Amino acid sequence: MIAARTFGVTGLALCLSTNLGTQSAIRRGGELVWGGDAEGGAPFVEADPANPSRVRGFDVEVAERIAHGLGGDRMARFVQVQWSDIDLSVERGDFVLGLSGVEDTPARRSRHAVTLPYFEFREVLAVRPGDAGGIRSLADLRGRRVATLGATIAYELLISARDSTGLIPISYDDDVHPYGDLVAGRVDAVLLDHIIAQRALRRRGGLGFIIVDQPVAVGHYVGVLAYANTALRDSVDAVLREAMRDGSLEQIFRRWGVWDPTQGMLFDRVLRSGPSGAAARVATTGQALAYIPSLARAAAVTLLVSVLSMALAVIVGLALASARVYGAGWLRVATTVYVEVIRGTPLLLQLFVIYYGLAGVVRLPAFLAAVLALGLNYAAYEAEIYRGALEAVPRPQLEAARTLGFSELQILRLVRGPQALRFALAPMTNDFVALLKDSALVSVITVVELTKQTAIYATNVGSWVVPGALCAVVYLAMSLPLARLARRLERRWRPAT
Amino acid sequence: MSALLAIDRLTVRYDSRDVLRVLSLEVARGEIVALMGPSGVGKSTALRAVAALQPFDEGRIVVEGFALAPGPVPPESRLVPLRRRVGLVFQAHALFSHLCALDNVTLALRHVLGQSRSEAEEVAAKLLVSLDVGTRAAAWPSQLSGGEAQRVAIARALAPNPPLLLMDEPTAALDPARRRALGATLRQLSEQGRGLLIATHDTEFARGNADRVITLTA
Numbered sequence: 001m002i003a004a005r006t007f008g009v010t011g012l013a014l015c016l017s018t019n020l021g022t023q024s025a026i027r028r029g030g031e032l033v034w035g036g037d038a039e040g041g042a043p044f045v046e047a048d049p050a051n052p053s054r055v056r057g058f059d060v061e062v063a064e065r066i067a068h069g070l071g072g073d074r075m076a077r078f079v080q081v082q083w084s085d086i087d088l089s090v091e092r093g094d095f096v097l098g099l100s101g102v103e104d105t106p107a108r109r110s111r112h113a114v115t116l117p118y119f120e121f122r123e124v125l126a127v128r129p130g131d132a133g134g135i136r137s138l139a140d141l142r143g144r145r146v147a148t149l150g151a152t153i154a155y156e157l158l159i160s161a162r163d164s165t166g167l168i169p170i171s172y173d174d175d176v177h178p179y180g181d182l183v184a185g186r187v188d189a190v191l192l193d194h195i196i197a198q199r200a201l202r203r204r205g206g207l208g209f210i211i212v213d214q215p216v217a218v219g220h221y222v223g224v225l226a227y228a229n230t231a232l233r234d235s236v237d238a239v240l241r242e243a244m245r246d247g248s249l250e251q252i253f254r255r256w257g258v259w260d261p262t263q264g265m266l267f268d269r270v271l272r273s274g275p276s277g278a279a280a281r282v283a284t285t286g287q288a289l290a291y292i293p294s295l296a297r298a299a300a301v302t303l304l305v306s307v308l309s310m311a312l313a314v315i316v317g318l319a320l321a322s323a324r325v326y327g328a329g330w331l332r333v334a335t336t337v338y339v340e341v342i343r344g345t346p347l348l349l350q351l352f353v354i355y356y357g358l359a360g361v362v363r364l365p366a367f368l369a370a371v372l373a374l375g376l377n378y379a380a381y382e383a384e385i386y387r388g389a390l391e392a393v394p395r396p397q398l399e400a401a402r403t404l405g406f407s408e409l410q411i412l413r414l415v416r417g418p419q420a421l422r423f424a425l426a427p428m429t430n431d432f433v434a435l436l437k438d439s440a441l442v443s444v445i446t447v448v449e450l451t452k453q454t455a456i457y458a459t460n461v462g463s464w465v466v467p468g469a470l471c472a473v474v475y476l477a478m479s480l481p482l483a484r485l486a487r488r489l490e491r492r493w494r495p496a497t
Numbered sequence: 498m499s500a501l502l503a504i505d506r507l508t509v510r511y512d513s514r515d516v517l518r519v520l521s522l523e524v525a526r527g528e529i530v531a532l533m534g535p536s537g538v539g540k541s542t543a544l545r546a547v548a549a550l551q552p553f554d555e556g557r558i559v560v561e562g563f564a565l566a567p568g569p570v571p572p573e574s575r576l577v578p579l580r581r582r583v584g585l586v587f588q589a590h591a592l593f594s595h596l597c598a599l600d601n602v603t604l605a606l607r608h609v610l611g612q613s614r615s616e617a618e619e620v621a622a623k624l625l626v627s628l629d630v631g632t633r634a635a636a637w638p639s640q641l642s643g644g645e646a647q648r649v650a651i652a653r654a655l656a657p658n659p660p661l662l663l664m665d666e667p668t669a670a671l672d673p674a675r676r677r678a679l680g681a682t683l684r685q686l687s688e689q690g691r692g693l694l695i696a697t698h699d700t701e702f703a704r705g706n707a708d709r710v711i712t713l714t715a
Binding site: 394396397399406407408410414418419422 | 548550573574580581583584585587589591592593594604605650654657
């Protein structure tokens with residue numbers, strides 16, 4: 001974390017100074033400025049436990065080897081960037097070379113300058129030991145939940161397998177929690193790079209799950225540069241070839257325990273082929289259209305999560321408000337504490353606590369955890385709205401109702417409630433629209449809703465313009481009619497003046 | 498004949514300051530009693546104590562055999578007999594603002610007395626007509642003038658047919674013509690056998706319309 005923050009500041013400084021062009025970023029001070037995600041961790045890039053202001057990992061050493069090979073005693077200088085943003089940041093000029101288990105995909109090749117492949121990985125399935133006999137491939141996972149990291153080749157594989165075999169892809173923001181949830185029984189399999197699977201297994205002392213021998217697919221790690229930066233890319237390729245020939249790349253991989261015979265075969269293939277061709281832009285219209293059904297599905301998830309959460313928030317909020325207005329002293333204190341704790345802590349924290357923190361006690365499905373966290377969070381805000389609305393009903397009207405012989409419950413139902421509802425309607429609508437947007441946060445616990453799906457879409461097509469606009473239109477299409485409906489209801493219930 | 502309302506040595510204190518000191522009075526059926534005195538002398542407090550909207554510290558209140566004692570206001574479940582005996586018209590009318598005039602009057606008939614909607618509407622419509630606001634039955638409280646709102650509030654308080662009607666400053670928002678009309682209405686109600694206790698600082702109205710005037714002094 002300290003490392004990430006330090007690099008974040010460095011990155012910001014670099015952002016401000018790199019508008020001179022990417023070539024200057026590498027020449028200045030004899031540095032090769034490269035970006036990666038230390039949160040991804042070992043063996044790719046991780047904060048050095050001995051000195052958290054430094055990073056280590058095989059990608060770190062590959063970057064250093066490249067810097068050295070480019071000559072002039074260049075030093076490799078690391079910039080922290082979120083893994084899914086590497087492509088966008090390299091085009092912005094935050095750094096000149098992105099390296100961090102960056103996958104070789106046609107989409108990436110069409111939009112950026114990509115180096116030759118320097119490492120071959122296998123997409124492997126991890127399953128619980130009890131399932132080891134029955135699950136050999138994606139075809140054996142019909143109707144089962146299969147986790148992976150979003151916006152990866154593995155995710156694309158799962159999406160196409162969803163249509164062909166009927167498995168249920170679950171997307172995560174990181175590559176650690178999928179294995180924890182596999183062991184906990186929340187998912188039935190994880191599909192990820194073999195390096196990541198082996199690392200997860202080592203961390204668990206070799207227990208909890210097994211890795212299926214037969215890989216689902218094979219992919220390659222590459223370096224990514226800005227589209228226009230083909231000259232530097234060609235130089236990097238030359239250095240990588242040299243490192244493959246002189247054994248220095250093999251030494252790096254051996255040091256990090258990721259060397260195997262397939263790397264040798266990859267090196268042979270690379271060294272036999274000529275320089276990599278210039279990246280060609282391919283039409284992406286078809287690619288973009290392919291995402292429309294996923295976006296529609298994600299929009300439905302957003303709407304469903306929001307509606308259910310709001311229903312829960314209204315019910316719990318009413319109970320809390322009633323307790324605060326009518327309850328005994330201790331009940332008022334208890335509800336006040338609930339409201340202040342919930343309003344005073346981040347929703348994100350509450351999501352994590354309910355999904356991961358409570359996993360030892362109760363293992364909630366992600367969707368239910370999302371609805372619970374959002375609903376209980378918004379209940380605190382609803383409670384304050386209802387309390388204010390109940391207290392806004394003029395006291396003489398309540399006294400008049402008492403003199404007429406109504407019970408407290410009747411007064412609430414017939415006099416106070418209906419008027420309070422009208423006071424509460426406008427702020428409730430605002431809250432629902434806010435909840436619709438806050439529901440984007442539930443993607444951190446693997447619920448793929450509209451914003452998350454848009455981010456995956458944007459990463460894969462390499463641009464936020466079309467996905468961002470589409471996403472905004474869908475959110476507006478959901479929120480504007482709601483606001484209109486509320487205004488109409490308010491008008492209908494308000495006595496004419 | 499025993500009084501409809503008997504208040505005996507009623508005392509109310511706020512923060513150990515007397516806001517009402519040893520008030521005693523009686524109201525008989527068919528009688529209009531005016532409770533006079535300057536603002537802050539405890540007229541409204543006395544009415545609120547009779548309607549069990551606020552506790553009192555000393556004394557005793559009896560409404561047709563139902564007694565209220567000093568101390569906290571009893572729970573509503575124990576006040577049912579009192580609620581059937583006492584109607585209160587608030588100074589600011591306090592009409593339910595989400596209901597039209599007719600529904601303001603029918604609400605208690607339907608939900609407290611258990612009448613059907615049509616029964617309740619028939620009773621309410623008659624009451625509104627008798628109070629000269631029959632044409633305003635569908636109007637919202639915000640659409641009513643001060644005088645109209647007051648008469649709807651009287652209709653609402655009379656709907657359950659209580660023998661005792663309390664009114665707090667009924668002439669506060671009325672022009673002279675309306676004050677005269679109100680006087681006639683009150684007389685009509687007393688002739689029906691009701692007892693009326695009216696808190697007012699309007700000397701002329703009290704002298705002109707009440708059978709008895711009781712003046713509180715600070």
